[in-house]
Amino acid sequence: MSGYRLHDGAALLAALVVPFLVALALVPFRTGLSATNEALIVVVAVVAVAACGTRAAGALAALSAAAWYDFFLTRPYERFAIAEGDAVQTAVLLLVVGLIVSQLAVHARRLRTVVVSDSAYLSGLQATARLAEGGGSAQEVVERVRRELVALLELRSCRFEYGALLGHLPRLEHDGGVWLRRGTRITQYAEWPEGETELRITGGGHYYGRFLLGPGTGRPLPPEQARLVAVALAAQAGAALDTAGLSRRG
Structure with missing residues (x-):
């Protein structure tokens, strides 16, 4: 800032x-x-x-x-x-x-600036789609999405975690919001919360894992459009994992 x-x-x-x-x-x-x-x-x-x-x-x-x-x-x-x-x-x-x-x-x-941003977002989505359609492995698509998320959301770190959910983390949801649900209590964030934020990956109705986003505490959230593109990229990773027929967990 x-x-x-x-x-x-x-x-x-x-x-x-x-x-x-x-x-x-x-x-x-x-x-x-x-x-x-x-x-x-x-x-x-x-x-x-x-x-x-x-x-x-x-x-x-x-x-x-x-x-x-x-x-x-x-x-x-x-x-x-x-x-x-x-x-x-x-x-x-x-x-x-x-x-x-x-x-x-x-x-x-x-x-x-909006036009340039929209073009960059579209370019990232298209590049990931071309990789998946061109026969890239599910792991390659996941890695491609991970790198796109780092650039798109200006993250300090980002890693993909297969399998069962561990911990109770704030989540980047499909509507682009960042929420934390604890029982009946729901917290919505206007800036990145402390620690990591999860972006869950599903494909064909099955849970495969999550990206753990590390943006740095107290930083403002990126524009809503960027967050929605991040969700779309995660969906591409989920589709690639589902197509590959990897073990479905969750």
């Missing part, structure tokens, strides 16, 4: 600095450029920050852009004051357009 905090901090810093630098660079040309052209150039800086940052960074960039546009590019120069009515309108429009465009840019970036 520290990587995300560093990225967010860098994005917020860029939201303050980039519009300032762009407005400063326009100072030698402020008498030759129209107010509209100056505003458009500053908006480009807002979009650039928003495309790489967060919604908060995009909003901050829009505010920063409006402030530095006022300071450097409207009369009286080098003061946070605007003497001309047209300049006031331009500054307000710059702020409004900057806010709107920055939010659209962030939304578009997130959509691209």
